[in-house]
Amino acid sequence: MRLINTKTLELKEYWGSDIPRYAILSHTWEEEEVTFQQLTQLPREEVAKFKGFKKIERTCQLAERSGIEWAWVDTCCIDKSSSAELTEAINSMFRWYQESAVCFAYLSDLRNDRRKEGGWKVKGGEKSSPNEGQGADKRGVEKEEVGERKKWEGDQWSENWNKENGKTRKEGDAESRAGASDASSNTDNGLTWRQRVDKYAACRWFTRGWTLQELIAPRRLGFYNQDWVFEGEKDKLSSELAEITRINKRVLNNAALLSTIPVAQRMSWAANRQTTRAEDMAYCLLGIFGVQIPMLYGEGSKAFIRLQEEIIKESNDLSLFAWRAGASSQKHWGVLALSPQDFADCASIELWDDAMYNDEFAVTSKGLRVTPASGGALRLGKDETFVLSLRCYRQGSDKDLGIFLRKHGCDVFTRVFPDALADVQDTRKETTGAKGRVFYISKMVSPVLSVVLSSSHRNGIDLSWAKEALKKARFRLDHEAGIHPVGHWDTQRSMFLTQGTRELSCRVQFAPFGDSSERPLVLDCQLRDGELSASFVVGGSSGKPAKGSVLQKRDSRGKLVDWLEAKVVQKAVKGQPVYFVDVDVLPVF
Template identity: 40%
Template sequence: MRLLNCKSLTFEEFVRDIPRYAILSHTWGDEEVSLDDMKNGAIDCKLRGREKISATCRIAQEQGLDYAWIDTCCIDKSSSAELSEAINSMFAWYRNAAVCYAWLSDYVQDPAFNLTDEAVLASFESRELITEQDRAFSDPPPLTSKELDIRNHVGQSLKKCRWFSRGWTLQELIAPKHVEFYDRDWRCFGSKMQLAHILSWITGIDSDVLKGGSLDQVLVGRRMSWAANRQTRRVEDMAYCLLGIFDINMPLLYGEGEKAFTRLQEEIIQSSNDLSIFAWTAALGDKRSFRSLWASSPSEFKSCQFLVKPTLEWNGRGEYSITSRGLRTMDMIRIVRGGASRKGSYFLPLDCVDARVKKDIRFVSLEQYGPSLFARRKPWLYDTVVDIEVSQASRLPLAQYICCRESPDLEAMVRASHVGSVQIGFSLEAFDETSITAQPETDWDLRNSILLSYRRRHFWGCWRIKTMSDEPGVCVVCVQSDGWLLYGIFPGDDLPSVMNQSDLLPSQIVAMLQKFPVRTAARCPPWYHTVELSEHELGGGSDGITGTLLRIKSRKIDEIKDGRTKVKARLQKLFKNKTWA
């Protein structure tokens, strides 16, 4: 670690036994003094940056400290190795400092308003207590005129400071045990401990964390929300400035752009099973229907400010890993019964709740686009335990994979997975729609009763559904092979038991179907079912994706008999009344 000697203004290197030092937190401006400038005697020149170096060293010496660390001049930025080491170590350096001086270059104290006044501090502390106790979405008591005046004053002065909008100063506020705040003229106006509740109101950071509480007890999504309104000069720095807050180390690759934030999220999920990292919501202007699991930036975590762990974990939190196919998980669920809009839908429970409504565990809605492959649906919304009727949910027995690679082709790829698919149509009067089962399970979109093709030349499916009566129901079997479709409908107990396997090949299904002489009708008293094939547009025609429709037509046998009897009687009457020439 390279420290600046406050007396001699020279640098000294330390590997072990690092002495007590002060550290500066500030926002960069023009004419900053670099390491080379210092070595060349720039402290005596007229660069603006020399004033903050002089002031830091002066105050440190007044407090009995001989060394200081300032990011502008204590890092050799021409060395990529040293820069990478410094950024990966910076959180620890701020945490281990004896004191941190936070210099707000655009803040001027108002002599008539003291931030550390007991009435001002009590106003923020009491309001925070009210918010913590209010666990419903009911409106808290309105602010009094005095509270409004205080917040207006703080909002128009301190809150507008550039220091609160920069990415790097987030960790510089959280990491140090002791932070002193200085205005433009280097006059101290309070410490982090004194101003904790005001700083919490400005930044959204929990006051307990500002007072030294553990970061590990704060959900990942909530920590991300602290950076939602901050910016950095370089896109990559928006990820790098958060490394210490998540206790992550990773190499720096300037030039990778938003991929840096994706890499950060990957590192987090590989070291933690905290799924609140997926609780983000896209901006309302994002018109995409499908996204990967990763957020594009911390700004998408704005809705995560109040996330906490649920009182009871819903799914026990399994293991998660990043693979070439996506996030591997065995915690996905599917709604097997319930409303038509939810039945057959897939979800990933995130095991986090809004602190104001603790029962509403959040879920991510997913769309299948390949065998065991899923993408995130409706990225601008999230679902809760109340929305999806988890009492009707079942856990998927096999590992599934959720897309982690953001691509402009993702939406087209999800929609293309339906091209050439087979949809089953049936009468709700005859069938119990809550009884649907299908094989292979990974190929069926039960929400829409569609056997997904994934644009394959060869695939097959077996679809079972019970009727409203006591009979076993029907099975519909279809197989696509080299452009032609073979299908059949059978009573539920007529198919061979081998058909219960999901690993059968399309050729095996063809061989089985060809053994049945009748494949387009099934007599299942009291119903008689027939199946017809036609081309139609899937999804109501809104996507322009065409597929095959297998329409099941069901009539009661008694009605068929009655119809035949009536036709026979009409014919007999016609011939009886006919006068032959």
């Protein structure tokens, strides 16, 4: 970690346990920020001409007056020309803010409303800035302060500081007295709570991605307006900050509680924030979720996908999938969100139980693999959908939330209706074919792939008619061992999905009900060059199995009569050709 000496403004590197106490700056980047190369290579008088130098200067001044010898400012303490150093810094950023002795948050666009309150020295009957007509040392520190020197927040900041650092009130006063006029003022200036909320909410600092962790992580954080006049301390403004950011006050005052907050709720804090580079929208959230990923500038929004994949490795919290997308013509979606903006309405999401009790899920090359601990992971929804319970709810509601899924083959699903969350209580129990079985949900679905998936039933082989007809003949579908190839089978629709191919061999076995003396019955389908034929095969250990599209059986008089007849009908389903296999069950007397 590279730190600035608050007296000399020289940089020095520290590692591990050797890192001394330091102050840290939180701010928004603007024009003419001072880089590492500029601070170390240019003459000081040249560096001082940059607008951003003032922030470095004032940070060091405030730190020194608080008895802190070192400071950290992101603009100049990171050598961004080194990708390795930049990666280490971004992955360590949350911890650096958390371990700082104090953080100064500079709100560069927050107007100083205290100029009319005696915070300025009167010269010749007119109020003027302390800088006017006054000498300054080499760091621009005013030699003459205004009025009686007070301590931050009516002594509360200083008194608490001294207690934490084992100092007497007198010793602490001596350290901070010199800078007290910069850090003192009436914290509300006569404003109502709502006026304070509106005043701070208008600041750009509350709209940037990186400042989210810089608000939560520090134990001690003080806000300064554009004239570096102290506005208030985080714990004293926690009510206003919670209203602006939607972050729980307990978390604002204790970052250690972050892990107790549902993933979806934490994501919602970043929903209305922006970063200059698309990748930073993911990188700035690493500390919020306690994960680390390599920096790959140039990958764009894929960084946010990698962030979610890393969260999945560390947490079993299904609320990660409680996002909602905006209106779109795209039908099929992946289970991962495209942006924190998709979590905008997740601020009230809560978990039913500890996430450790949820079903196991993991990211694989096939998609998100879900391993149900019981048979309740999937339920039947409406319009040929399944519903996956996310084991979470909204504050003030008792509804278990879920997402809508559509099946593609035996075990692969995509998300559908991404603009809505399902009410799990409105669904039916899962089908026998879905119970307790490992399944996969696509991570991402591109618009092109969505179109392809929308026609996945093209040349499909639908056996729903045959299934219902054979029920009348006292035969049931044997789900355990009677479906081949199982990877193409859609249980809910009783259909083999051919993915548009014109060549496929498939079969389904039906077992007789109860203790019937009937032998198992196999319905064999052969798709060749776009033409489907269907025939029966009667199984058994003795004799040659009967086979054909028409099966015969002896009636009560011993005469052979037609009993079952398989037929194929082609129909258009949503504009795509589908083969329907029907079965005529003829009466046997």
